Amino acid sequence: MPSAEELPQCVCGALRTVTRAVTQLYDDAMRPAGLRITQYGLLSRIARLGPVSAAVLVDSLHADQTTLARALKLLEQDGLVRRAPHSDRRAKRIELTAEGGRKLAEARKLWLAAQQRMVGLIGEAEWRAMRGRLNGLLGVAAKESRAAKPRGSP
Amino acid sequence: MPSAEELPQCVCGALRTVTRAVTQLYDDAMRPAGLRITQYGLLSRIARLGPVSAAVLVDSLHADQTTLARALKLLEQDGLVRRAPHSDRRAKRIELTAEGGRKLAEARKLWLAAQQRMVGLIGEAEWRAMRGRLNGLLGVAAKESRAAKPRGSP
DNA sequence: GCCAGATGCATGTATATACATGCTTCACGC
DNA sequence: GCGTGAAGCATGTATATACATGCATCTGGC
Numbered sequence: 001m002p003s004a005e006e007l008p009q010c011v012c013g014a015l016r017t018v019t020r021a022v023t024q025l026y027d028d029a030m031r032p033a034g035l036r037i038t039q040y041g042l043l044s045r046i047a048r049l050g051p052v053s054a055a056v057l058v059d060s061l062h063a064d065q066t067t068l069a070r071a072l073k074l075l076e077q078d079g080l081v082r083r084a085p086h087s088d089r090r091a092k093r094i095e096l097t098a099e100g101g102r103k104l105a106e107a108r109k110l111w112l113a114a115q116q117r118m119v120g121l122i123g124e125a126e127w128r129a130m131r132g133r134l135n136g137l138l139g140v141a142a143k144e145s146r147a148a149k150p151r152g153s154p
Numbered sequence: 155m156p157s158a159e160e161l162p163q164c165v166c167g168a169l170r171t172v173t174r175a176v177t178q179l180y181d182d183a184m185r186p187a188g189l190r191i192t193q194y195g196l197l198s199r200i201a202r203l204g205p206v207s208a209a210v211l212v213d214s215l216h217a218d219q220t221t222l223a224r225a226l227k228l229l230e231q232d233g234l235v236r237r238a239p240h241s242d243r244r245a246k247r248i249e250l251t252a253e254g255g256r257k258l259a260e261a262r263k264l265w266l267a268a269q270q271r272m273v274g275l276i277g278e279a280e281w282r283a284m285r286g287r288l289n290g291l292l293g294v295a296a297k298e299s300r301a302a303k304p305r306g307s308p
Numbered sequence: 309g310c311c312a313g314a315t316g317c318a319t320g321t322a323t324a325t326a327c328a329t330g331c332t333t334c335a336c337g338c
Numbered sequence: 339g340c341g342t343g344a345a346g347c348a349t350g351t352a353t354a355t356a357c358a359t360g361c362a363t364c365t366g367g368c
Binding site for chain 1: 353356357362363364
């Protein structure tokens with residue numbers, strides 16, 4: 001019989017275990033660029049969405065606003081991202097700097113190599129199937145979150 | 155057409171996004187016990203494996219040794235876990251305290267409720283299928299890790 | 309106009325995670 | 339017996355993540 005690694009029964013525990021293992025591989029791959037995979041993902045998203053407010057990124061990442069704020073601060077310190085004034089003066093206009101664009105292009109090669117290797121190992125179809133299931137799980141979890149937070153809790 | 159949440163194409167990014175969302179639900183569920191889902195998972199694993207060395211837990215969790223060490227320190231401070239001498243005097247014999255056992259029993263009810271709710275939402279069969287795929291991915295990632303580390307890198 | 313509540317961010321604190329490094333102890337060849 | 343390298347942990351540092359909270363600004367009702 002196949003591997004049967006000792007993945008927890010817990011949905012969350014299983015996800016966390018696999019995520020730890022996979023993150024290590026991607027972080028290793030990105031190391032030559034001096035970026036973590038999380039940072040690369042954020043840069044890439046900013047580039048794709050264009051200059052945006054933090055709130056847009058938060059929605060898109062399903063992450064806490066404070067998590068994003070700290071990540072952005074690091075990228076700003078490294079000169080890869082700029083937080084410019086926004087027409088809504090509460091908000092910031094978040095965009096890549098020129099150096100951020102260059103770093104992203106450099107890092108994208110590393111990411112692509114890691115991604116292709118990973119997808120090659122598990123199989124293209126397998127990854128499509130898994131991503132679809134992950135997407136469904138995200139939808140369920142996001143709906144639960146929205147149900148728990150807005151009314152009643154505060 | 156269905157949800158089509160904006161999950162990244164990146165294997166790692168997709169996993170991290172879903173893991174964040176799911177972790178929030180489980181952490182919320184565990185809050186009445188004063189435990190995070192990670193801590194519950196660790197307590198549960200120690201209970202199931204019996205008194206063990208840290209190395210056994212590290213293998214089982216696919217986590218770094220330092221990650222585990224810090225998690226154990228917190229549980230020890232809370233009186234839930236004990237690090238007793240081991241026959242191999244380099245190692246520690248890690249085991250639950252009596253209070254740790256009680257806390258685990260209390261927390262297990264909360265976990266079970268969250269788990270049943272989550273599995274109910276996505277469907278039992280769906281979860282089995284996803285867990286199998288996650289298991290396969292873990293196997294691949296773990297093999298890659300082993301291939302990258304032991305020889306060549308240091 | 310003006311104020312109450314909502315919205316958008318930032319900061320303080322705490323845990324989760326990993327890398328580099330160092331200390332202790334063990335196992336093994338000689 | 340005695341090094342020498344390996345194994346098992348702990349600590350320093352850095353990022354990832356989230357909760358509680360606070361400040362500035364905006365929006366709608368009056």
